[in-house]
Amino acid sequence: MARTLVYPKVDKNTVHRKSDRASYDLQTIHSIINATPVLHVSFNCSDLEDPFPTVLPMIGTMGSFEHPSADLNDPMDCYLHGYVSSGIMKQARSRAEKGLPITVAATKVDGIVLSLTPNSHSYNYRSAVLFGYGSLVENLEEKIWAMKLITDSVVPGRWDNTRSPPDGSEMASTTILKVKVVNGSGKVRTGGPGDEKKDTEREDVVERVWTGVVPLHESVGEPVRGGAGRVERVPEHITSFRDNVNETNEEYARTAAAAKGSAGNAY
Amino acid sequence: MARTLVYPKVDKNTVHRKSDRASYDLQTIHSIINATPVLHVSFNCSDLEDPFPTVLPMIGTMGSFEHPSADLNDPMDCYLHGYVSSGIMKQARSRAEKGLPITVAATKVDGIVLSLTPNSHSYNYRSAVLFGYGSLVENLEEKIWAMKLITDSVVPGRWDNTRSPPDGSEMASTTILKVKVVNGSGKVRTGGPGDEKKDTEREDVVERVWTGVVPLHESVGEPVRGGAGRVERVPEHITSFRDNVNETNEEYARTAAAAKGSAGNAY
Numbered sequence: 001m002a003r004t005l006v007y008p009k010v011d012k013n014t015v016h017r018k019s020d021r022a023s024y025d026l027q028t029i030h031s032i033i034n035a036t037p038v039l040h041v042s043f044n045c046s047d048l049e050d051p052f053p054t055v056l057p058m059i060g061t062m063g064s065f066e067h068p069s070a071d072l073n074d075p076m077d078c079y080l081h082g083y084v085s086s087g088i089m090k091q092a093r094s095r096a097e098k099g100l101p102i103t104v105a106a107t108k109v110d111g112i113v114l115s116l117t118p119n120s121h122s123y124n125y126r127s128a129v130l131f132g133y134g135s136l137v138e139n140l141e142e143k144i145w146a147m148k149l150i151t152d153s154v155v156p157g158r159w160d161n162t163r164s165p166p167d168g169s170e171m172a173s174t175t176i177l178k179v180k181v182v183n184g185s186g187k188v189r190t191g192g193p194g195d196e197k198k199d200t201e202r203e204d205v206v207e208r209v210w211t212g213v214v215p216l217h218e219s220v221g222e223p224v225r226g227g228a229g230r231v232e233r234v235p236e237h238i239t240s241f242r243d244n245v246n247e248t249n250e251e252y253a254r255t256a257a258a259a260k261g262s263a264g265n266a267y
Numbered sequence: 268m269a270r271t272l273v274y275p276k277v278d279k280n281t282v283h284r285k286s287d288r289a290s291y292d293l294q295t296i297h298s299i300i301n302a303t304p305v306l307h308v309s310f311n312c313s314d315l316e317d318p319f320p321t322v323l324p325m326i327g328t329m330g331s332f333e334h335p336s337a338d339l340n341d342p343m344d345c346y347l348h349g350y351v352s353s354g355i356m357k358q359a360r361s362r363a364e365k366g367l368p369i370t371v372a373a374t375k376v377d378g379i380v381l382s383l384t385p386n387s388h389s390y391n392y393r394s395a396v397l398f399g400y401g402s403l404v405e406n407l408e409e410k411i412w413a414m415k416l417i418t419d420s421v422v423p424g425r426w427d428n429t430r431s432p433p434d435g436s437e438m439a440s441t442t443i444l445k446v447k448v449v450n451g452s453g454k455v456r457t458g459g460p461g462d463e464k465k466d467t468e469r470e471d472v473v474e475r476v477w478t479g480v481v482p483l484h485e486s487v488g489e490p491v492r493g494g495a496g497r498v499e500r501v502p503e504h505i506t507s508f509r510d511n512v513n514e515t516n517e518e519y520a521r522t523a524a525a526a527k528g529s530a531g532n533a534y
Binding site for chain 1: 279283284285304305307309310311317318319320321322324326350352368369370372374376379381382383384385386388390392394396398414415418421422425426428429430431433437440441458459460461462466467469472473474475476477478479480481482483484485486487488489490491492493494495496497498500501502505508509517520521524525
């Protein structure tokens with residue numbers, strides 16, 4: 001029961017710096033991806049004249065269409081929604097069965113770690129990166145499943161509380177990118193400041209400098225009515241989303257700030 | 268006085284989708300970079316066998332060492348702090364005067380836009396991307412200037428409220444990456460939901476679905492003391508940082524939610 005799946009440690013994903021903060025557990029990495037409202041998706045255009053990777057902010061979530069009961073500790077695909085130019089998608093199509101090489105990155109900052117000296121300052125954070133091959137979801141059944149998955153990953157229950165499913169033209173105009181993940185890694189820092197002896201032993205420094213953690217977290221504010229809907233009362237799927245997110249985020253940041261075992265100096 | 272500098276619109280940075288949300292103003296783009304606590308920095312390893320861009324979360328800020336009085340509407344460099352492997356840095360050094368091609372991305376999610384149908388759902392957001400050539404800062408005077416700039420970009424005034432400047436070994440162990448920006452673009456969405464007539468005219472839909480914006484913003488929590496410092500009272504540079512950030516972020520998200528001029532359908 002307590003099996004833990006990990007991504008293979010190869011040169012590409014091995015964390016060399018502060019390796020005590022590294023994680024290769026699927027569960028940890030997939031959770032960070034899912035907890036992040038926007039992912040940064042990076043890939044290269046085929047134009048070799050262009051040396052800069054393209055980076056797009058996209059909404060995404062982990063899922064398994066083949067094994068819908070998969071949990072975050074299982075191998076999963078990453079489904080992404082967001083505009084990707086048709087040129088890029090043609091490339092993804094043309095690169096045979098493997099698809100477009102894509103790096104998906106997610107980072108949450110949970111606190112600012114303020115130590116005695118700037119060099120030991122750090123963030124409490126959770127970051128994850130996935131490497132995989134992206135292709136367009138063409139199968140209609142999988143596409144609509146992924147659209148619901150992504151919508152509900154933003155606000156649980158939202159799909160069923162809207163005019164759904166999409167009609168034919170909406171299905172046609174939506175692109176869902178599926179990244180078949182081949183590897184990944186994560187990195188997590190929690191805890192208070194860690195300073196070196198050369199500073200902690202200096203009376204003039206410890207008497208003068210405030211040290212600790214300033215927690216940072218995403219907050220959900222009061223919903224603002226707008227648009228064409230005539231429902232006045234904010235429905236339960238939205239209020240419970242707001243309450244859950246606020247409670248979870250605030251508690252995580254506070255717990256991370258108070259955690260034992262700060263890790264050395266700067267990030 | 269009202270001059271507005273813009274990045275050149277070339278194929279690489281031109282926003283084709285929802286181009287009414289696009290911005291090429293230096294001021295807009297640089298402000299988004301500076302307002303984001305973590306940047307996603309993407310580049311290619313020279314190893315051609317590896318098709319995946321590397322993406323690292325880094326702390327960074329805009330600045331101009333040559334023209335310290337430059338404001339956000341002026342041409343600026345992007346200074347980054349965070350671990351970059353020595354192999355990568357060797358590459359940056361070896362690529363002659365131009366440096367390592369780097370894409371810097373910053374995204375802030377300001378709200379979840381909930382419309383009648385999943386296809387019209389969106390985020391209010393601010394995103395920016397910069398393309399440039401990265402190299403290590405070797406000049407000691409510039410390096411210490413950049414370290415202060417970056418530290419104070421996280422919490423204003425922090426540098427002077429710590430044991431600073433760094434000593435020789437700290438200077439040697441810190442790497443600061445300077446990205447000479449050659450181009451960039453930004454994209455901003457504010458406002459409420461935009462639905463299509465086919466839904467706004469359906470009584471059964473508008474009577475059933477709540478529409479509006481759920482504001483999202485980063486919050487700064489109560490500072491948690493820890494580490495070696497003996498100062499008990501949270502100093503003013505931290506409390507005013509907390510108050511300013513909370514007020515600014517909350518107000519931005521609320522104002523964005525209530526802004527006129529929603530833009531069509533999905534992101």
